[in-house]
Amino acid sequence: MDALKLDLSHYRQLLKQYIDTQDESALYEAEQISKRSIQHNISLEEIINTHINALEGIYPDLPENIQHSMSFLLEVMISYGLALQEFQDLREAQLEIKSEISVAARMQNTLLSTVKPDVDGFDIGVVSVPANQMNGDYHHFIHHADGTVGITVADVIGKGIPAALCMSMIKYAMESFPSEHKNPSEILESLNRVVERNVDPSMFITMFYALFNPAASTISYSSAGHEPGFYYHAADDTFEEIRAKGVVLGVTDTAQYRQYEREIHAGDMIILLTDGVTECRQGDRFIESEEVLEVIKSFSHLPAQELVESVYRHFEKLQDFHLRDDFTLIIIKKDV
Amino acid sequence: MNLTVDVQEQKDKSIVLLAGEIDAYTAPKLKETLLSLTEKEGNKVEVNLEQVNYMDSTGLGVFVSGLKSTKENNSELKLVQLQDRVYRLFEITGLIDVIDVDKTVQGGY
Numbered sequence: 001m002d003a004l005k006l007d008l009s010h011y012r013q014l015l016k017q018y019i020d021t022q023d024e025s026a027l028y029e030a031e032q033i034s035k036r037s038i039q040h041n042i043s044l045e046e047i048i049n050t051h052i053n054a055l056e057g058i059y060p061d062l063p064e065n066i067q068h069s070m071s072f073l074l075e076v077m078i079s080y081g082l083a084l085q086e087f088q089d090l091r092e093a094q095l096e097i098k099s100e101i102s103v104a105a106r107m108q109n110t111l112l113s114t115v116k117p118d119v120d121g122f123d124i125g126v127v128s129v130p131a132n133q134m135n136g137d138y139h140h141f142i143h144h145a146d147g148t149v150g151i152t153v154a155d156v157i158g159k160g161i162p163a164a165l166c167m168s169m170i171k172y173a174m175e176s177f178p179s180e181h182k183n184p185s186e187i188l189e190s191l192n193r194v195v196e197r198n199v200d201p202s203m204f205i206t207m208f209y210a211l212f213n214p215a216a217s218t219i220s221y222s223s224a225g226h227e228p229g230f231y232y233h234a235a236d237d238t239f240e241e242i243r244a245k246g247v248v249l250g251v252t253d254t255a256q257y258r259q260y261e262r263e264i265h266a267g268d269m270i271i272l273l274t275d276g277v278t279e280c281r282q283g284d285r286f287i288e289s290e291e292v293l294e295v296i297k298s299f300s301h302l303p304a305q306e307l308v309e310s311v312y313r314h315f316e317k318l319q320d321f322h323l324r325d326d327f328t329l330i331i332i333k334k335d336v
Numbered sequence: 337m338n339l340t341v342d343v344q345e346q347k348d349k350s351i352v353l354l355a356g357e358i359d360a361y362t363a364p365k366l367k368e369t370l371l372s373l374t375e376k377e378g379n380k381v382e383v384n385l386e387q388v389n390y391m392d393s394t395g396l397g398v399f400v401s402g403l404k405s406t407k408e409n410n411s412e413l414k415l416v417q418l419q420d421r422v423y424r425l426f427e428i429t430g431l432i433d434v435i436d437v438d439k440t441v442q443g444g445y
Contacts, residue, residue, distance in 0.1 A: 157393040202367070202401040206393075206429060225429035247430030251400055255430075275393065325392065 006033070006042055012054035019058070041088065044081035048074050101161070105133045108164045112171055114140045117149045119214040121335050125304030127312045128328040129276075136163035137274045137326035140171060142182075147215055150182055153226065153330060154207040155274045157248070166199055184209040184222035185259040188246065192224065192257075195250035204250035208272055217334065219270060220261040224249045227275045230293060232300070234267030234336075239293045242270075270332040271296060276325035296331070304333050338362065339388075341369050349380035355387035358395035367398045374405040374413055381406075386417035396429060403435050414438060 011033065018026035037047060052070045056062055112135075116126055128137055136157075142150035154170065156163035173194045177187065187209050195205055208229065210221035225248030230239045246257040264270065277292060292311075299310040308329045315327075339362035342353040350373045358366060373381045381402075385391075399415065406413045414436040418426070423439050426432045 155393065157397045201404040202397040204397065204400055225431065227428060245430065247434060248396075248400075251403070251431070251434055 006037065006046060006050040008050055008053055008057075011050050012057045015051070015054050016058050044077050044084060045074060048077060101133050104161060104164070105130075105135075108135065108168070111168050112138060112140070115143075117141050117143055119147075119149065119212075121217070122214055123304040123333045123335065125306070125308035125331045125333075126329070127308040128326070129312060130326045131276065135326050136167070137276065137328040138167045138170070139272075139328055139330060140174070142174070144179065144182060147213075148182070149212045149214070150187075151210045151212055151272070151330070152207060153229075153272045153274060153328060154205055155226070155276075155326070155328075156205050157203060162200070162203065166195075166203060166205070169198065170195070170205065182211055183259060184211055184220055185257040188222050188224050188249065188257040189255065192249045192255045193253055196253045199250050204248045206248050206275075208244070210270075210272070212332070217264050218261060219264060219332075220259055222246060222257040222259045224255070224257060227273060227277075229273055230271040231262070232269035232271065232296075234265065234269075237297075239271075239297075264332075264334045266334055267336045268334050269296075269300065272330040272332075274326060274328040276327035277329055304331050307331055307333075339366060341366055343369060343373070349382055350376075352381065352383045353387070354383065354385055357390040358388060358398070359390065359392045360394045363394040363398050366395070367401060370398060370402045371405055374402050374411045375409050376411060377409050379409075379411040380414075381411060382414045382416055384416050385419070385422055388422055389419060391422045391425060393425070393429075396425060396431060399435060400431070412436070 014026050014029050014033075017023060018030070036042075048070070052067075052074075055070070056067075116124055126139065128135065128139060130137070136155060138152065138154045138156070140150075140152040142152075144150065152174070154167070156166050170191065173191060174187065177190060181187065181190075188207065191205075191207070199205075205224070206226040207224045208221065208226040209223075210219050212219050221242070221244060223244035224246045226244075228244070229242040231242050232239050244258065244260055247255050249255075295311050295314050296307070299307045299314075302310060308331050311329060312327060339354060339356035339358055344351045344353065352369065352373065354366070356362065370381070370383070373379055383399075399413070402413050405411070415426075416438045418437065418439050423432075423437070426435065426437050431437070
C-alpha cells in the first residue's frame with residue numbers, strides 16, 4: 001500500500017493561518033485534510049511528521065524542547081498508526097469476502113436453477129427472494145416423461161453458505177433417484193436418510209414435496225415439517241390449510257411420511273410457501289397468515305406470476321417491513 | 337432482539353429460564369448453554385420458554401442439537417410452558433413427536 005504524501009506547503013499555510021487568527025475556516029480545512037488523509041491511506045506518522053515539518057517551517061528557531069516533544073508524540077502514536085493500518089487491511093479483507101460470497105451466490109443460482117413448468121389448463125407463478133445474499137429457501141420442478149411434475153419447496157434451517165451447500169446436495173440426491181421413484185412419501189423418506197447421515201446436527205430441512213398430475217388434475221403430497229400451504233376453493237371463496245403430518249428431514253433416521261391426495265377444481269389455487277411468508281414482520285408486529293391470504297385474494301384475478309410478485313411487493317412496500325427470512329411463494333391456479 | 341438465559345441448578349435437574357427472542361443472533365448463546373447441560377451424563381434439563389415471545393427456525397435447530405446431544409450423553413431434555421406461536425413451530429415441524437414438549441404444565445418430571 002503506497003502512503004501518499006500530504007501537501008506540506010498547504011498544511012503549513014493553514015497551520016500558520018490558524019495560529020495567527022484562530023479562524024474557524026482553517027479548522028474546517030483541517031477536518032477536510034483529515035478526511036482526505038484517510039481516503040488516501042496517509043499514515044498517522046506521516047501526518048505528525050508533516051505537522052513537525054510545517055511547524056519548523058513557520059518557526060525556524062523552534063525551541064529544542066518543543067522539537068523533542070514532537071518526537072515523543074510521534075512515538076506515542078505509533079501503536080495507533082498500526083491499529084489503523086490493521087483496520088484498513090480488515091476492511092479490504094472484508095470486501096474480498098463479500099465479493100467471494102456474491103460469486104458463491106451466483107453459483108448457487110446456477111446450480112439450483114429450475115424451470116417453471118408450462119402446463120395446459122394451469123397457470124403457475126413463483127417468487128423467491130433471499131433475505132441475505134444466499135438463499136436458504138429452495139424450490140424445484142422436476143418434469144417427468146409422463147407429463148407429471150414434481151414440485152419441491154424447502155427451507156434449510158441454518159442460514160447462509162452452509163445452508164446453500166446443503167441444498168445443492170439435496171438437489172443432486174433427488175436427481176439421482178430413479179425416475180419411477182416419484183411418490184412424495186418415498187422421496188421424503190429417502191431424502192431424510194441422506195440428510196440424517198450427511199448434515200450437521202443443528203441443521204435440518206423442512207420440505208413439502210408434491211407430485212402434480214395436470215392431466216388428471218390431481219396433486220399428491222407429503223410434508224417433512226414444512227410450513228403448511230393453502231388450498232383456495234373458488235366455489236365458496238375460502239382458503240383451507242393444507243396440513244400434512246411429518247417430521248423435518250434429518251432428525252431421526254426412521255421417519256415415515258404420510259401421503260395425501262386431492263383433486264384441483266376449476267378456478268381453485270394451490271399456494272405453497274416458506275415460513276418467510278408467514279413470519280413476516282412489520283416493525284414489532286407479526287403479519288398473521290390471514291392477512292397474507294387476504295392479500296393473495298385481493299390479487300387473485302391476476303395471472304399467477306403477476307399475482308405472486310404483487311403479493312411480495314405488497315409486503316415489501318409496508319413501512320418498517322424487514323425481510324428476516326427468505327421468502328418463497330408458489331401459486332398454481334387451475335384455469336376456469 | 338435479546339435473549340436472557342438463566343440456569344438454576346436443582347438437586348435432580350437443571351432448569352433453563354429463557355426470556356426474549358430466539359433467532360439467528362441469540363441462538364449461539366443458547367446453544368452453548370444448552371449443550372453444556374445436555375452433555376453432562378444423565379443430566380435432566382428443563383427449558384422454560386414462558387417468556388419467549390419469538391422463535392424462528394434457528395431456535396428449532398438449537399433444540400434439535402440439544403436432543404441429539406441427549407442421545408449421546410444419556411441425558412434428558414424437556415421444554416415447558418411454550419407460548420402458542422412457539423408451540424406452533426414445534427407442531428408444524430413434527431418435532432413435538434421427537435422432543436419432549438409440554439405446553440402447559442409447570443415444573444417437574
